[in-house]
Amino acid sequence: MPKPEKYEFFIDISRCIGCQACVQACSECDTHKGVSMIQLDYVDRSVSTQTVPVVCMHCDSPTCAEVCPADAIKRTGDGVVQTARKPRCIACNNCVLACPFGVPKMHNEMNLMMKCDMCYDRTSVGLKPMCASVCPSQALFYGTREEIERLRPSSHPINSFQFGQQMITTKVNMMVPNEPHVRLIDIAMSMDQSPAPQLMSYDPLLANLYEE
Amino acid sequence: MQREVTFAGICGFIATIILAFLILIGSRNLAHFDAALVAYTASILFATFGLTYRYTMWLQRPPTALYWKRGWQVFLNRKYLRKNTINWFRHVTEDMALNRFIFERSRMRGITHFLIMWGCIIAISITFPLVFGWLHFESVPGEIDTYKAYVFGFPTFTFPSGSIFGFLIFHGLVWSALVTLSGVMLAMRRRMREEGAAALQLFVEDFLPLILLFAVCITGLMLTASYTWLKGYAYDFIAILHAIMVIITFLWLPFGKFFHIFQRPAQIGVRFYKYVGEREEPAVCRRCNTPFTSLMHVQDLIITEKQLGYNYEIPGTSVEHYQWICPRCRRAMLALAQGQLWQKQLGGESSVSISYTPSTPSYVNPGMGEGPLGHEDAKNFHP
Structure with missing residues (x-):
C-alpha cells in the first residue's frame, strides 16, 4: 500500500503534561506487545513536574545504525529508522549510548534493543502512530503541515539539531516559536540549565499549552 | 573500499582452499568420496567462499572491527581470563545451545527456534562428513551384519546393522527433518497469523528461508518414503529434486537470514565486553x-x-x-x-x-x- 507522504510527525515537548497515555498506547502495539518504546522522563523531579516525551526522531543519517556492529538497524526507503532486527541484534548497547536523542532501549534479558519505529505497521498504511493518536495535549502530533500551521500559529516546525559540532537532521519535526526565528536547536546550550521551580508566577510552557 | 574488497576476497579464497584440502585428506585422496555428491561439495565450497567474504567485509566495518579487537582484548585480559573461560562455557550453553534469550522474547518463539536450530545442527553434523568423505561405513569382513564407522579414514566403533542403534543412526536425517519441520511449521504459523509479524516481515528475509528448509526436509523425507514403502518409486527424480533444494539453500547461506548463524556468536564477545566493563x-x-x-x-x-x-x-x-x-x-x-x-x-x-x-x-x-x-x-x- 502506498504511504501517504503528506503526513508528518510533529513533537512539541513543552506541551507534555506527563499523563503517560503515550506510554500506555505504545505498549499496546502488536510489534512489541506490552513493551513501551516511548522515553518519558521527569527533567528534574526535585524542582519541577516538567516531563519530556521522546520518540525516535528518525535521523537522515542515523548514528545508532552506523555504530551498530551487527548491521541490525535499517532505515526504510521512506526514512523510518526501524527497531533492531531480532536475528542480528547482539545487545552491545552501542546504539543506546550513541543516539544523540537518547532513544533506544536495551532489553538485556532478551538480548535485544527495541526502539520506536513510528508505528510502522500503522503509519505505512496511513494511520496515526499510537502515541500521537492518544496524546491529550498533542505534544505528539501526527498530521499534515497545513494542519499544524493552522493549529499552532505562533510556532513552526524545524528538523535540524546541533550537538556540539555535529548537525543532525531528522524526519520528525520539533515545534519552535516563530520569534526569535531559529533554523536549528542547539542542544548544548541547555547544558547548565534546570527547570524553573514551579513556584514561578508565570510559566511560558503552560501558556503555550493553551494556544489554540 | 577497494582494499577491503580485495582482502575479503583473499580470505574467502584461502578458506575455500583449506576446505578443499581437508576434503582431499579426510576422504583419503577421494578414495571414500561419493562421486554422486559432487554437486553438494561444489555448492558448499561456493558457500564457504561467500560466507568468508561477507564475514570479512563485516569485520572491517569500524564498529565491528573495534568490538572484535576489544572482545579479544578483554577476554584475554589476565585479570579476567579465568572467569571469562568459565563464563564462556556458560554463555555457549545458555545462549547458543539453549537459546535462553529467545525464550525470554516469547516461549513459542523459543521453542520454534530451538527446534529449527537443533534439527539443522543434527542434519549438518551427519551430512557434511558424509559428503566430504570424512565419515563412511564398511561391513566388517566375515560378519556381513556388522558395520564399522570410519572417521577421517580411521576405524572407530562397530555395530550390528539390524540393531535399534543402527536403525536410529541410518535414519538420523529423518529425525532431524522431523525436528526441523516442526519448528518451520511453528514459525510459518506465527508469520501467517500474528499481526505484529505481518507488519514487518519481508518475503525474501523471513519466508524464503522457511520455504527452503521446508523443501529440503520434505524432499528428503520423500526419499525415505520412496525406498521404504514404495519400492523406490520415482527415487531418481526425488533425489535430484532434493539435491537442487539443498544446493539452493547452501548458495543462499551467505546472502539472507541464514547469515545470522555466523554473525550471532559475536554476542558472546559482547558479554565479555560488558562483564569487564562493569568491573573497571x-x-x-x-x-x-x-x-x-x-x-x-x-x-x-x-x-x-x-x-x-x-x-x-x-x-x-x-x-x-x-x-x-x-x-x-x-x-x-x-x-x-x-x-x-x-x-x-x-x-x-x-x-x-x-x-x-x-x-x-x-x-x-x-x-x-x-x-x-x-x-x-x-x-x-x-x-
Missing part, C-alpha cells in the same frame, strides 16, 4: 555526574564515531564530547533547549541557569519497557 572504571555523565556505562565503552564509541565521520565534539567546554552525557540527560536537554526558545518568545521562566550539578532525570513510567500498568501489560496482552 565507569564513565560519569558530565552533566548529572552519575555513572552510566563503562569508561571503555564511551572512549571506544568516540573513536568509532570519528571513524564514521561524526563530529560530536563540543570544543571549549568541560564536556568535550557529546558522548560524555548520559542518555537521560540528553533527553532532558532536548526539553530544556526547546523550553528556552519558548521563554524567549513568551517571557517568564521555563528554565534557569544553575551552577550546581543537576540531578539525573528520572523515568515517569515505573520501569524500563513497562507501561503505567507495569508487568500486567505484557501478561494480560489482549489477543
